[in-house]
Amino acid sequence: MKKNYYFAILLFLFIVILSVWKFFDHKTPTQSNKLTSFKLALDWTPNTNHTGVYVALAKGWYKDQGIDLNILPYSADVSSTVLVTSGKADVAVSSIEDVVGETAKNNPIVSIGAILQHNTSGFIVLKDSGITRPKQLDGKIYGGYGSPSENAIVTEIIKKDSGAGNFKNVVLDVDAMQALESKKIDFVWVFSGWEVIQAKLDGVKFNYFPLTKYGIPDSPTVAFVATPKEIKDKSELLKKFMTATAQGYEYARLFPKESAQILIDKTPKDTFPNQKLVFASQDFLSANYADKNSRWGLQDGKFWQAYPKFILSSNAILDSKDRPVKTLDFNSLFTNQFLP
Numbered sequence: 001m002k003k004n005y006y007f008a009i010l011l012f013l014f015i016v017i018l019s020v021w022k023f024f025d026h027k028t029p030t031q032s033n034k035l036t037s038f039k040l041a042l043d044w045t046p047n048t049n050h051t052g053v054y055v056a057l058a059k060g061w062y063k064d065q066g067i068d069l070n071i072l073p074y075s076a077d078v079s080s081t082v083l084v085t086s087g088k089a090d091v092a093v094s095s096i097e098d099v100v101g102e103t104a105k106n107n108p109i110v111s112i113g114a115i116l117q118h119n120t121s122g123f124i125v126l127k128d129s130g131i132t133r134p135k136q137l138d139g140k141i142y143g144g145y146g147s148p149s150e151n152a153i154v155t156e157i158i159k160k161d162s163g164a165g166n167f168k169n170v171v172l173d174v175d176a177m178q179a180l181e182s183k184k185i186d187f188v189w190v191f192s193g194w195e196v197i198q199a200k201l202d203g204v205k206f207n208y209f210p211l212t213k214y215g216i217p218d219s220p221t222v223a224f225v226a227t228p229k230e231i232k233d234k235s236e237l238l239k240k241f242m243t244a245t246a247q248g249y250e251y252a253r254l255f256p257k258e259s260a261q262i263l264i265d266k267t268p269k270d271t272f273p274n275q276k277l278v279f280a281s282q283d284f285l286s287a288n289y290a291d292k293n294s295r296w297g298l299q300d301g302k303f304w305q306a307y308p309k310f311i312l313s314s315n316a317i318l319d320s321k322d323r324p325v326k327t328l329d330f331n332s333l334f335t336n337q338f339l340p
Contacts, residue, residue, distance in 0.1 A: 035068035038241060041080035041089035042071060046267045047194060048281040049115055049222050050093065052289075052296075054266045055259050056248030065240035085109060085227060090234065091241065094225040097149045099333050100308045104317045104325040108228055111304075111334040113242055113297035114220035115249070117290050119212050120192040121221060123157065127205035129186060134209050135163030143172045143185035150189070152314025153216060160215035177204070191221070193285045198277055217306035220299060223334075231335070242297065242338040249289055249296040256286035297339045304334045 042050060053071070056062055062069040072089055074080075080092035085107050094109065102109050125131040131140070134157045144150050155165035172179055176188045177195055181204065190196060192210070199206050212218050224245070226238060252259035260282035264272055272278050290296045308330055311317060315324040 034066075035063060036066055036237060037070060038062075038067045038091075038237065039070045039072055039089045041083040041092040042074050043080045043093040043095070043222065045074050046263065046271055048260070048263065048278065048285045049193075051252045051259050051263045051282060051285070052115075052245055052249030054248070054263045055251050056244045058262045058266055059248070059251070061244040061247045062241070065244045067237070067240055067244065069241075081109065081225070084225060084230075087227075090230060091224050091226050091238070093222055095222055096219050096304075096307055096333075097147055097311065099223075099225060100311050100328065101148060101317055103328055103333060104312075105320045107320075108332070109225045110228060110231060110332070111220070111223040111225050111299060112231075112238060112338050113224045113245070113336075114290075114299045115223055115297075116193075116221035116285070116288060117294065117298065117300070118288070119210075119216070119219050119221055120288060121189060122192065122196075122208055122210035122213075123154075123187050124180065124190045124196065124199065124206050124208050125187045126180060126183070127207055129207075131187070132207055134158050134161040134214055137187055138163045138166050139168075140186035141168045141170060141184075143176060143179050143188040144169045145189070146171045148316045148318070149311045149314065152311060152316050153211065154189075155314075156216060156310070157209065157211065157214040177202075193281050193288065194277075197280050197284060198274075201274070201277055201280065217303070217310050219303045219307035223299075224297075235338075238338045243340045246296055246340050252282070253286050253289055253296065256282045259286070295339070297336075299334045299336055301331065301334075305330050308333065 040053065046054070057069055072083060080089070081094050081098045081102060083089040084092035085102060091112070093115065096111070099109050099111055123134070123137070131137065137154070137158050142154055151169060154167060158165045158167070170185065172188070176190055177198060179185050180188050196208060231238065257279065260279045263282070264275060264278055290298065308328065312325055312327060317325050319325050
């Protein structure tokens, strides 16, 4: 009886291990050994939002799909969104705000996979500023990034906390936390998985106001995007790209420490002066790339209704003739069709 019991346990463990191995070692046969060139534009310098890509690259999973992946170097002079809409990149890392803004200008892009399924961003202030709640941001200086939707979001958060929503917006030309710590600004929009962790490691005393806690609809933080033309002309290639990419992010979910090391090893030498930040950030993001029982990349349609509607309600999103856009075909802004 005991022998049968132990045998059943061993058989179960063997099946589980075999299933995991098959997922991470899956190779798709191609018609030839020739690889297809594929260009990916990052939204910023390499960071833990991008870990899954570097893991898949290091493991050879793009090559398994017949893809020769070329990660375009980040430049502050041209956004990843521009690179993808101009055809210089096949896919870009971007945001919901950019998807809405570009589509409103009749220059559509489509989200093909959420890097983070939920919004993990918020506003940060120095503790010694005395600001303990959003309504106290009235009359303060906000360090912005130049997005047309920023004013609407900042105003809404202040109003939700019974404030007037009046503040000064200055576009940053230095690092967000550097600007905050030097007191050139009073508050700034940051990510829980990077700047908030950075502040903790640096011993900075701060207060933090998560967007979703103050009435802003939830949404994916960052996503992979492509143009409708790319989707139409290269659907099979996009499927292969997302299959390899999903393998990378699923691996990072399971093995954060190893994945963080891969990110460090596969990027230029001085990309991460503080490697402790990379490991701490990866621990946070590996647990937040997707909900516990959800596959990576999956996008919830309700998020692509509520948050874009909120952005458009500000009248800050303009069409190609500088007229406020009131609505869009929200279902056309995203697709899950390329996820494995």
